[in-house]
Amino acid sequence: MFDNLSDRLSQTLRQVTGKAKLSEDNIKDALRDVRMALLEADVALPVVKDFINKVKERAIGTEVSKSLTPGQSFIKIVKAELEDLMGKSNEDLNLNAIPPAVVLMAGLQGAGKTTTVGKLARFLKERKKKSVMVVSVDVYRPAAIKQLETLAQEVGVVFYPSEAHQKPADIAKAAIQEAKLKFIDVVLVDTAGRLHVDGEMMQEIEQLHALIKPVETLFVVDAMTGQDAANTAKAFNDSLPLTGVILTKVDGDARGGAALSVRSITGKPIKFVGMGERTDALDPFHPDRVASRILGMGDVLSLIEQAEQNLDKEKAQKLTQKLKKGKGFDLEDFRDQIQQMKSMGGFGGMMDKLPSIGGVNLSQMGNVQDAAEKQFRQMEAIINSMTPEERRNPDVVSGSRKRRIALGSGTQIQDVGRLIKQHKQMQKMMKKVTGKGGLSKMMRGMGSLFPGGGLPKL
DSSP states (O other): OOHHHHHHHHHHHTTOOOSSBOOHHHHHHHHHHHHHHHHHTTOOHHHHHHHHHHHHHHHTTOBOOTTSOHHHHHHHHHHHHHHHHHTSSOOOOOOOSSSSEEEEEEEOTTSOHHHHHHHHHHHHHHTSOOOEEEEEOOTTOHHHHHHHHHHHHHHTOEEEOOOTTSOHHHHHHHHHHHHHHTTOSEEEEEOOOOOTTOHHHHHHHHHHHHHHOOSEEEEEEEGGGTHHHHHHHHHHHHHSOOOEEEEEOGGGOSSOHHHHHHHHHHSOOEEEEEOSSSTTOEEEOOHHHHHHHHTTOOOHHHHHHHHHHHSOHHHHHHHHHHHHTTOOOOHHHHHHHHHHHHHTTHHHHHHTTSOOBTTBOGGGOHHHHHHHHHHHHHHHHHHHTSOHHHHHOGGGOOHHHHHHHHHHHTOOHHHHHHHHHHHHHHHHHHHHHTSTTHHHHHHHHGGGGSGGGSSOOO
């Protein structure tokens, strides 16, 4: 998401030059380029006009700090306005209610609403430690009820069954009553996909809302529809008192127009973004972090949070203890590190959150990412083709064993030899970690593990 916009803005904003103050003359070209970049990202025209006027008003006459260049001062202003545009900070779900807190999910057909209900259920269960019940009142599409039941089983939450012949209001009332008896914290109500122009369907959801009185009414919308996503959300908000928006399929949207338009057009915050098909692919929306990513500054905070959620702390602790006792870093440990990185979205997922270096956005260096991902997959396949003894002691891997391992992993004999060599380098680095100044020494040696023997020269 934002790849194209980030690329355009990063180049444009660093070209701002001038003396001690930002003036209309030295930001004129940059403002024009920012305007074009936003329009190309499918941001709504009224939003673009308002944004440019605010940046211009704030920038003209601004004193340039001695520690910053004019370009850096301008970037600081653009970042602040991007944050204002998207809502300053993340707005959490308001679940302060006598249990169960009811959350009503609305949206268009095909926006990924039912999948999002499953993702939100998992988020509430795992990150908020809530007991969750999900119920579908989509009596028009029996497959949606079955889909939600499957998702509930997958994420381990309570599913309340419903049938196509029932009335949506009756289903919702019965589910909430059941949740009270079972002391459930949150009930997620999945509604039928509808168009705001469909008067009968809109009347149905309005009546449902009045009956169950949800603490949150979330509108689920496909980010790939660009500014249309914001306009659709506004139309729904005119009929239904929305409390927030969830953008889905954000990983398929390289432009980002929806994220930059929704708050301004609807007045409602984006609370979550869906980043893929997996049930854990739902993240809280942080405007400040998104603004940093748009401007090529990376999103290290999200990377740290992702690591805390996905990395196996028990395995990490065991490895640390093992190294402290002077025991070697074997190929099983090496495989664990590769698998842990995969759980964080792989090499590409990590690079996407790193700041640009020398004005180059690492997330856009597809050739480097592809080569690294391919190499890590190959490494894992080779290690999986080894016996437990070979993983624990790679020195026993002779020529005949290399041939067997290469055949089993679909690689070449030299690939097996390269992995063993790389593992030895990794072993040396791990020994340095336990010594004085270990981390910095290890980082200096990391380059040899990447394709071509080092990180790309930028």
